[in-house]
Amino acid sequence: MNILLAAILKVIGVLMFVGLNAYILIWGERKVSGHIQRRIGPIRVGGPSGIMQSAADILKLMSKEDFVPSGADWWLWVLAPVVSVAPAVLVYLVLPIGRTLVLRNLNVGLVFFSSVSSFTLLGIFMAGWGSNNKYSLLGAMRAGAQLFSYEIPLILSTIGVVMLAGSLTLQRIVAAQTHYGWFIFPQIVGFIVFFVASVAELNRTPFDLAEAESELVAGYFTEYSGMRWAMFAIAEYSNLFTLSALGVTLFLGGWHGPLLPGWVWFVLKSYFLVFVGIWIRWTLPRVRIDQLMDLGWKFLFPVSVLNLLGTGLYLMVR
Amino acid sequence: MALLGRIWNTAKSMFVGHSITLREMFTTPITVFYPEEKPPMERGSRSVPVLKVNEGTGLLNCVSCGLCERSCPPSCIKIEQALDAKGDRQSWPEAFELNLSHCMVCNLCVEACPFDALEMADVVELCSYQVQDLIFDKQQLAEIWKTSRSLRVANGERL
Numbered sequence: 396m397n398i399l400l401a402a403i404l405k406v407i408g409v410l411m412f413v414g415l416n417a418y419i420l421i422w423g424e425r426k427v428s429g430h431i432q433r434r435i436g437p438i439r440v441g442g443p444s445g446i447m448q449s450a451a452d453i454l455k456l457m458s459k460e461d462f463v464p465s466g467a468d469w470w471l472w473v474l475a476p477v478v479s480v481a482p483a484v485l486v487y488l489v490l491p492i493g494r495t496l497v498l499r500n501l502n503v504g505l506v507f508f509s510s511v512s513s514f515t516l517l518g519i520f521m522a523g524w525g526s527n528n529k530y531s532l533l534g535a536m537r538a539g540a541q542l543f544s545y546e547i548p549l550i551l552s553t554i555g556v557v558m559l560a561g562s563l564t565l566q567r568i569v570a571a572q573t574h575y576g577w578f579i580f581p582q583i584v585g586f587i588v589f590f591v592a593s594v595a596e597l598n599r600t601p602f603d604l605a606e607a608e609s610e611l612v613a614g615y616f617t618e619y620s621g622m623r624w625a626m627f628a629i630a631e632y633s634n635l636f637t638l639s640a641l642g643v644t645l646f647l648g649g650w651h652g653p654l655l656p657g658w659v660w661f662v663l664k665s666y667f668l669v670f671v672g673i674w675i676r677w678t679l680p681r682v683r684i685d686q687l688m689d690l691g692w693k694f695l696f697p698v699s700v701l702n703l704l705g706t707g708l709y710l711m712v713r
Numbered sequence: 714m715a716l717l718g719r720i721w722n723t724a725k726s727m728f729v730g731h732s733i734t735l736r737e738m739f740t741t742p743i744t745v746f747y748p749e750e751k752p753p754m755e756r757g758s759r760s761v762p763v764l765k766v767n768e769g770t771g772l773l774n775c776v777s778c779g780l781c782e783r784s785c786p787p788s789c790i791k792i793e794q795a796l797d798a799k800g801d802r803q804s805w806p807e808a809f810e811l812n813l814s815h816c817m818v819c820n821l822c823v824e825a826c827p828f829d830a831l832e833m834a835d836v837v838e839l840c841s842y843q844v845q846d847l848i849f850d851k852q853q854l855a856e857i858w859k860t861s862r863s864l865r866v867a868n869g870e871r872l
Contacts, residue, residue: 427738429742430737430738430739430742431734431737431738432737433737433740433741433742433743433744434742434743434744435742435744674731674734674735675731677734678727678730678731678733678734679727679730
């Protein structure tokens with residue numbers, strides 16, 4: 396009974412964090428993009444910082460009509476937002492937030508993370524197929540092609556860290572960084588490949604071909620509105636945070652840091668990477684699909700393999 | 714070697730781009746809070762032709778010659794000349810109507826006017842929900858001229 400209660404409390408905690416995170420990031424993205432373009436961003440709702448803008452947005456989205464397009468595959472269409480939110484929530488299971496603060500210290504934490512986070516594609520595909528809309532289908536197809544060309548460099552780039560740390564457990568990878576220093580220094584190539592691939596995995600500019608507004612209206616969620624659309628947005632921003640958190644765990648020392656408690660450092664570093672992601676989004680233009688494939692298969696893949704080779708040689712020679 | 718050069722160029726251009734956006738992020742925004750904070754109109758900006766009033770006599774400069782009416786491409790000006798009891802034409806307008814919903818702010822009426830009776834005002838907040846409200850008579854046009862600023866300053870007429 397106590398175990399059940401603890402589990403329910405943990406789930407509620409994670410869901411609250413997912414909601415709060417999406418709330419803050421949507422507001423933050425609008426503020427950062429505004430200031431990058433020398434605008435101000437939201438200011439009218441909730442004081443001079445406009446912090447209540449997202450709350451107003453939520454109220455607006457909740458009051459919208461629940462509209463199902465004619466000819467949509469009802470089950471696929473309705474389940475798609477749920478399927479894309481579920482992995483975004485699940486990956487919090489293995490995130491090492493603090494020295495002892497981790498929901499479940501799985502011994503295959505990294506494999507769990509990467510396999511669960513690729514489930515997002517299933518939601519995208521269900522949305523694209525179920526909407527009965529050519530733009531949605533094109534967006535979903537692009538997302539599929541993109542995911543295959545980026546998941547492989549993403550995982551290969553993390554294997555270098557795994558080889559150095561000698562463990563797939565995220566907590567032990569973080570602990571190993573007291574010995575080596577942050578893995579970003581020995582694994583700088585791996586970090587660059589990881590970061591580029593994670594931007595592509597998140598479908599964010601410059602790799603937002605799956606939802607390219609100027610080409611595909613909104614890509615795979617063209618037909619969605621109201622809270623169903625909001626679930627896609629929550630999943631996107633939650634994934635942005637969790638992939639940044641994975642980057643922090645693998646390369647930036649996780650919860651290591653002076654003075655402040657570990658979880659504060661973890662969240663601060665994660666939000667720094669999130670900021671860099673937002674910064675990239677509002678700087679670089681979208682690449683073409685063939686350039687994206689070129690970058691994935693002809694650059695990131697060989698570079699990450701070479702990085703693995705170098706790491707292996709170092710471990711042999713040492 | 715060429716590949717390395719391309720990689721270097723890519724990295725360099727990305728660095729330059731990101732440094733520009735980061736710098737822009739910390740510069741002061743150029744947003745103007747329009748309804749609360751009104752930016753000054755440029756001198757010589759024109760929004761509506763208005764009737765000038767003689768400062769000494771308080772009468773309109775207009776002599777009702779009708780040249781502006783003829784020069785107006787969309788025919789938005791209507792002048793009715795004043796007549797006395799005997800039916801002789803007088804040198805002031807009985808009515809002067811400007812339909813701003815048709816006016817295209819071309820300035821041709823001002824250029825046609827031989828008596829310096831018309832001028833472009835810099836008053837822009839004249840919008841309305843009814844087209845009837847956009848038809849101005851001579852009193853209204855003279856009132857708008859009194860609130861207008863730019864051309865009188867530009868001509869050195871009065872501050």
